[in-house]
Amino acid sequence: MIYLDNAASSWPKPEQVIQAVTDCLRHAGANPGRGGHKMSLAAGRIVYETRELVAQLFNIKDPLRVAFTSNATEAINIALKGLLQPGDHVVTTSMEHNSVVRPLKVLEKKGIEYTEVTCSREGFLDVGKLTEALKPNTKCIVMTHASNVTGTLMPVAEVGKIAKAKGITFMVDAAQTAGVYDIDVEKMNIDLLAFPGHKGLYGPQGTGGLYVREGVDLTTLKEGGTGSNSESPWHPDIMPDRLESGTLNTPGLAGLGAGIRFIMDKGLDVIRRHENHLMQMLIDGLKKIDGVILYGPADVNKQAPVLSFNIGKLGSSEVAFMLDKVFDIACRSGLHCAPRAHRTMGTLEQGTVRLSVSYFNTEKDIEAAVAGIKQIAEEV
Amino acid sequence: MIYLDNAASSWPKPEQVIQAVTDCLRHAGANPGRGGHKMSLAAGRIVYETRELVAQLFNIKDPLRVAFTSNATEAINIALKGLLQPGDHVVTTSMEHNSVVRPLKVLEKKGIEYTEVTCSREGFLDVGKLTEALKPNTKCIVMTHASNVTGTLMPVAEVGKIAKAKGITFMVDAAQTAGVYDIDVEKMNIDLLAFPGHKGLYGPQGTGGLYVREGVDLTTLKEGGTGSNSESPWHPDIMPDRLESGTLNTPGLAGLGAGIRFIMDKGLDVIRRHENHLMQMLIDGLKKIDGVILYGPADVNKQAPVLSFNIGKLGSSEVAFMLDKVFDIACRSGLHCAPRAHRTMGTLEQGTVRLSVSYFNTEKDIEAAVAGIKQIAEEV
Numbered sequence: 001m002i003y004l005d006n007a008a009s010s011w012p013k014p015e016q017v018i019q020a021v022t023d024c025l026r027h028a029g030a031n032p033g034r035g036g037h038k039m040s041l042a043a044g045r046i047v048y049e050t051r052e053l054v055a056q057l058f059n060i061k062d063p064l065r066v067a068f069t070s071n072a073t074e075a076i077n078i079a080l081k082g083l084l085q086p087g088d089h090v091v092t093t094s095m096e097h098n099s100v101v102r103p104l105k106v107l108e109k110k111g112i113e114y115t116e117v118t119c120s121r122e123g124f125l126d127v128g129k130l131t132e133a134l135k136p137n138t139k140c141i142v143m144t145h146a147s148n149v150t151g152t153l154m155p156v157a158e159v160g161k162i163a164k165a166k167g168i169t170f171m172v173d174a175a176q177t178a179g180v181y182d183i184d185v186e187k188m189n190i191d192l193l194a195f196p197g198h199k200g201l202y203g204p205q206g207t208g209g210l211y212v213r214e215g216v217d218l219t220t221l222k223e224g225g226t227g228s229n230s231e232s233p234w235h236p237d238i239m240p241d242r243l244e245s246g247t248l249n250t251p252g253l254a255g256l257g258a259g260i261r262f263i264m265d266k267g268l269d270v271i272r273r274h275e276n277h278l279m280q281m282l283i284d285g286l287k288k289i290d291g292v293i294l295y296g297p298a299d300v301n302k303q304a305p306v307l308s309f310n311i312g313k314l315g316s317s318e319v320a321f322m323l324d325k326v327f328d329i330a331c332r333s334g335l336h337c338a339p340r341a342h343r344t345m346g347t348l349e350q351g352t353v354r355l356s357v358s359y360f361n362t363e364k365d366i367e368a369a370v371a372g373i374k375q376i377a378e379e380v
Numbered sequence: 381m382i383y384l385d386n387a388a389s390s391w392p393k394p395e396q397v398i399q400a401v402t403d404c405l406r407h408a409g410a411n412p413g414r415g416g417h418k419m420s421l422a423a424g425r426i427v428y429e430t431r432e433l434v435a436q437l438f439n440i441k442d443p444l445r446v447a448f449t450s451n452a453t454e455a456i457n458i459a460l461k462g463l464l465q466p467g468d469h470v471v472t473t474s475m476e477h478n479s480v481v482r483p484l485k486v487l488e489k490k491g492i493e494y495t496e497v498t499c500s501r502e503g504f505l506d507v508g509k510l511t512e513a514l515k516p517n518t519k520c521i522v523m524t525h526a527s528n529v530t531g532t533l534m535p536v537a538e539v540g541k542i543a544k545a546k547g548i549t550f551m552v553d554a555a556q557t558a559g560v561y562d563i564d565v566e567k568m569n570i571d572l573l574a575f576p577g578h579k580g581l582y583g584p585q586g587t588g589g590l591y592v593r594e595g596v597d598l599t600t601l602k603e604g605g606t607g608s609n610s611e612s613p614w615h616p617d618i619m620p621d622r623l624e625s626g627t628l629n630t631p632g633l634a635g636l637g638a639g640i641r642f643i644m645d646k647g648l649d650v651i652r653r654h655e656n657h658l659m660q661m662l663i664d665g666l667k668k669i670d671g672v673i674l675y676g677p678a679d680v681n682k683q684a685p686v687l688s689f690n691i692g693k694l695g696s697s698e699v700a701f702m703l704d705k706v707f708d709i710a711c712r713s714g715l716h717c718a719p720r721a722h723r724t725m726g727t728l729e730q731g732t733v734r735l736s737v738s739y740f741n742t743e744k745d746i747e748a749a750v751a752g753i754k755q756i757a758e759e760v
Contacts, residue, residue, distance in 0.1 A: 001419060009627060011409035011419070018405050025398050025584060029391035030710065036700055037710035039381060039391070070450040070586070073604035073626025098610065099626060102603035105613045198627060204405060206450065206586045206629025221601065223482035224453035225717030230478065231728070233485045233719070246453025246479060247389060247578060249586025249629060320416055330410065330417035337605030339613070348611070
């Protein structure tokens with residue numbers, strides 16, 4: 001199978017990720033932070049090492065400001081619901097995933113207002129328009145680092161500067177960029193960073209996290225046992241316990257740590273260069289096919305390794321079905337949980353076919369994909 | 381190492397659990413429910429099969445009423461916060477874990493009142509007292525199936541009958557019993573069942589779930605992408621999507637499925653009989669040691685395979701430290717995230733040392749534990 005659905009979950013995983021998961025299950029299967037015995041401490045160490053690796057990757061000064069979650073969606077929910085109070089205003093973009101839009105809809109019912117800044121058809125955000133949308137009660141700007149539909153990169157550093165100048169909490173959804181693009185919470189003035197473990201970081205599904213800048217206090221979404229302050233009926237204030245309750249996914253976090261080590265060993269720039277090279281091949285190849293419509297920037301310097309296209313008016317699911325059935329190529333079709341982005345692009349009815357690469361894809365994969373799409377386009 | 385901390389996380393895991401996790405990572409690493417391609421469907425099948433196994437184990441008619449969570453704590457938070465509205469009253473017991481107590485404290489601030497029925501020093505619940513605590517606005521009874529400190533089994537079936545007769549939603553925390561004791565949501569009239577995957581079910585950490593009886597509608601704790609109803613800015617109503625947002629822990633759920641299969645193959649009664657035999661040995665052995673104080677029923681027919689004890693006035697952490705360092709025995713000390721239970725038992729200051737067995741423990745383990753504890757008791 002040629003796997004081009006890495007924006008949903010990356011596959012394959014580096015061998016050392018699988019090894020780390022099984023090693024943890026076999027040799028450090030105790031509960032981290034819940035006991036003083038050797039194996040519990042070993043489990044705790046695994047979790048802490050992964051926290052340190054995340055901190056290193058995103059230039060986070062204190063690893064304890066990283067809370068682990070089951071995915072990026074949970075991180076976003078914890079952040080938005082922990083931060084916002086009735087009367088607050090939020091600015092976001094029209095390229096967001098449902099993991100941002102749906103919590104905002106629920107919060108809107110509770111008296112939190114939000115403004116969605118409409119991006120261009122290619123997904124570009126006009127920072128001037130975003131600035132105009134700010135109000136005296138704007139508490140938070142929340143946006144994706146790159147669209148999960150078009151890959152369009154957002155001007156995160158620029159928006160971070162504006163947010164900092166105005167004292168607005170800046171939150172970034174790094175679902176499509178963590179592990180591929182440089183993310184520096186200091187340089188980019190990011191206050192809240194939500195990231196998945198199972199995409200560009202090459203960790204297992206069931207992992208993700210939230211960075212919370214010191215001084216940003218969040219109320220809790222979930223409370224329970226943390227192994228700390230056990231005597232209190234109140235959930236502890238200290239990070240990361242404040243945002244982590246119940247037993248963590250230790251084997252998953254062992255795998256996530258191995259995934260981040262893999263990235264650091266290869267080098268983020270090496271990974272990105274390889275993926276950009278494949279994306280360039282894909283864009284060039286698809287541009288030559290009659291009837292193929294590309295969405296987004298169609299420029300590897302302006303997008304994460306995600307590309308959306310359609311073949312004429314053919315249903316996107318139909319194309320994806322043929323790619324899978326006839327050519328053994330895995331991709332995703334439809335709305336990709338981001339209907340606002342599709343409205344922005346004008347593809348709400350048809351959806352798009354999405355191809356997304358990882359470090360493990362090869363030129364051959366791309367050649368096969370281009371050939372397959374060409375054949376489908378010629379036959380319809 | 382002799383591992384007697386199974387109430388925190390069971391270890392070791394059956395070999396087939398580790399195999400299922402790695403097989404999933406290697407061969408079904410795509411995102412379940414997010415694509416139509418073969419590998420995404422394979423991932424979706426794994427998740428569904430585990431849902432069916434959970435349903436079979438707990439006699440749940442419709443597997444789709446089982447939502448997967450990252451642990452039991454999350455399941456409890458989803459249930460309590462999704463069910464309760466200001467003005468509602470809740471009845472609970474004094475033997476609950478912080479995963480029940482702490483969400484109730486937060487809800488109390490929002491106008492949800494609760495009554496904690498005090499249990500006996502052994503942890504027994506007087507059903508008469510519980511009935512007296514009910515009010516016209518009692519919306520929910522929430523209780524553990526067995527104390528995580530003393531193991532004391534609660535009269536779940538009896539309380540279920542009362543709840544049903546009065547139209548009160550009955551919620552059970554099966555953290556210490558799932559996989560060891562028979563749980564039948566129909567016979568026991570359980571409306572909401574929270575369970576961890578990484579204890580008695582022998583799955584990996586990072587797994588758990590919530591059963592929600594048809595007709596019990598919960599508001600959402602988290603919203604986001606589900607792969608369903610993508611076009612809507614509102615989170616879908618259908619189960620299990622309603623309570624599952626973001627990517628699931630598919631490899632973890634593959635492992636959980638293998639864990640449940642392991643239990644079903646062995647037979648719940650065979651597992652329980654083995655564990656009860658070891659517990660009987662442990663109780664008999666410890667009873668003979670001068671200075672050892674046992675808490676809870678000290679009767680294998682009245683408790684889950686969890687035993688708390690102290691040696692005179694010796695700090696529980698000190699005993700656990702010696703067991704680990706000198707005898708290579710892993711156990712847990714302190715309050716076990718259940719301070720109300722310790723207040724009930726009169727051990728809030730000292731905490732207790734807790735030993736908990738799994739199917740993988742042997743008579744030799746118990747002999748070694750008894751011998752070690754004897755030596756510590758003699759030397760102090």
